[in-house]
Amino acid sequence: MTDPKIGILAYGAYLPQRRLQRSAIYAANSWFAPDLRGLAKGEKAVASWDEDAITMAVEAARDALTGLDRAELGSLSLASTTLPFADRLNSGVVKEALNLNDAIGASDATGSQRCGTSALIQALHGAAENRKPQLCIASDLRKAAPASGDELTNGDASAALLVGHGEVIARFLGAHSVTIDFVDHFRASGVDFDYGWEARWVRQEGHLKIAGGALTSALEDLGVAAGEIDHCVIAITGRGAGPAIAKRAGIAPEAVHDPLVATIGDAGAAHSTLMLAAALEKAKPGEKILLLDFGQGADVLLFEATEAIASLPSRNGVAGSLALGKSVDNYMRYLFHRCILPLERGARAEFDQKQPSTTLYRNRKGVLGLVGGRCTKTGTVQFPKSEIGVNPNDHAAGTQEDYPLAEVPARIMSYTADRLTYSPDPPAYYGAVDFDGGGRITVEFTDLEGADVEVGCEMKMVFRIKAVDEMRHNYRYFWKAAPRT
Amino acid sequence: MPRGIKDKVAILGMGCAKFGERWDADADQLMVEAFTEAVGDAGIETSQIDAAWLAVGFDAVNIGPSGIPLSMALRLNNIPVTKVENYCASGTEAFRGAVYAVASGAADIALAMGVEKLKDIGYGGLPVRTRGTMHDMIGVTGSAPGNFAQLAAAYRAEHKVSADDLKRSMAHVSVKSHANGAKNPKAHLRKLIDMDTVLNAPMIAEPLGLFDCCGVSDGAACAIVTTPEIARSLGKSDLVSVKALQLSVSNGWEMQGTGWNGSYFPTTRLAASRAYDEAGITDPREEVGLLEVHDCFSITEVVTMEDLHISKPGEGWKDVLDGMFDADGKSPCQIDGGLKCFGHPIGASGIRMIYENYLQLLGRAGERQRAEPPKYALSHNLGGMPNQNVAAVAIVGMED
Structure with missing residues (x-):
């Protein structure tokens, strides 16, 4: 029996503003890849040039932390397979952007599409020991080769869950994991695009057998009947995969959540957290939520919504972020922003952007x-902070305190x-x-x-x-x- | 209250190179071109110069560090040469150094040279440059037109001026300066333009179009100054003397405080007020007969008319449209074409402005000479950007 006080305290989500119409991608590539027509429906969330897994993570985290005291946080993790840095703590940048205390743990989780749920399971298991809330962020911005199926399918997004001990909105009932080196796709370090294997094999051997098998085992392990699942969140975006897996496990079709492909796309390592956040937006007290994530094995997590879910302060979440989308059809700009199409940028782009670590530190x-400064003598707020204040009536020295x-x-x-x-x-x-x-x-x-x-x-x-x-x-x-x- | 500089220093001679795309010349040749005219005008030998100041704006594409390039180009007599950089106000800063040296008695004859070799950048406009490691982390890497274009947005909001009215006023500024530049053989741009051309030009930084932006030029300008007594001893009779020389530098209030509304230059207002006090001018709208201002962009000229206390706040755009600053108006502004058409070789510009005022006072401005030379001629040389800048005001006039 798990501690009923352990679970999810809050959730947040972030979607980039632009929603690229898949018809625009297909229109540009149909001469070469007419077989993509079947995927050319709906839209996908695309990050602007100035976004990456870190910046999107910051926005999802801000959403999740709505109305909360950030000083209470005990740790944060960032799950992604598209982290900008291979060796610099990406979640450390997020920590600075969120202006969190230095005395905080942080880790990056990566290497698989289910790194988000794996980090989440660790945080939940650790909550019995670590009573401070832990922020689990997942964020992905996956590039895909032009005229590939992935290009039409992948979307950019981030979501965050605050987990820990206290007035949880969804209590954690348990988890089950399997790990199998099933290579449905892979991407070597430093390479831009995934290399995938035949979709029929992935569906039959991977989705239905490995993920589906993990789901069945999880229900048995946790002693929960399939009919008790109110929200079945299967973070596998292959067409019909979720309903097929759920059906085999005996879960009602109406409990299966929309995989968000039509409106966002497959957000990779962020997708499971994103879908769970979307489910939490709909869940009512007492309802059971099952989350299944897939990637070289599978993770299954089970939650039960509590009364507290009804009183969570309002936030953008998934629904709010979806509503903020702007439809765009500029495929060329998308290719340029993903650094796939090298446009002539002119000599002004040659400006050296070297960043001195000393100054940054x-x-x-x-x-x-x-974080700016506020003069404790005059109350004047300024950015950046300085030794001598900017107030023209009182250039007070050494009086500034941090002012976020x-x-x-x-x-x-x-x-x-x-x-x-x-x-x-x-x-x-x-x-x-x-x-x-x-x-x-x-x-x-x-x-x-x-x-x-x-x-x-x-x-x-x-x-x-x-x-x-x-x-x-x-x-x-x-x-x-x-x-x- | 400082005693001020009024009538303590006279201009012995001035020179200015032909501004423009000087594909034919290096910086040292441009300096020699300006110096040859100035030293001939002064009627002295190079060896009589006691100290020199050199103004350059952009190091990276220019002559490199120190005062050595000036000393080498002119083969100065191992005298002290100080290099100064104060954004686009560097020229007036060099002039200030030379004038103060003479006023202090440390030098009998001093030289101010401004030079800029911009057309070795490889692209149009000013080069992108660093503003320090910290600023580069938080500052916008915008262009000069982008920085100054913000004046227009803030001016419209502050004075409730419609975008069309302001755009027409800005266009009038440029049409006027092109008309003036066409008459100046040393000017970079010498083509007449009409309002439609300006209004329909490609957008550079909203609302500034191509013709709202000044020329980016190569050039050099030079001044040789001394005391009125020494000038007379050298045989000079009609003396142009320095009436005021003021500089005001932002301390961050505009950029970091919240009291500034973005529509004007508090530094220009301060420098102008101090300069009028120094020169003894009480009614600048009536007494300042000729203006050379820092018209890097048309909108800058419009708001500067107010900041120099010539136009009332919020009415500069109307005075411009009324023709007050046209060549045949009450107070001509940029009668030599201004930065807009004479050109803007950064380090040279402040001295180029004084050069035109000097010529007009002496009646030597050729086709563009005002029939009645002004009593006071003002130059306003601005560096930086609206929210962080160096404003210099120099006033010259005939010795009383």
């Missing part, structure tokens, strides 16, 4: 956390749309924004698809890639302003 709170600005609403004070400077997404919109309660920053704007930009527009801050150092394969992260929605 000294200023990590300001640069990665958007990332969650403070802002408004446009001045702006332009610059067509001369290099931007991967021209024109480059930027300008000064004023924070409610004081503080000002001149920053780039992002996520402007379909937005009207004018002085006074309400903005929010989002964590993004500022520039890429292509020479040294590094990313500069900073904050940008996006329309508040």
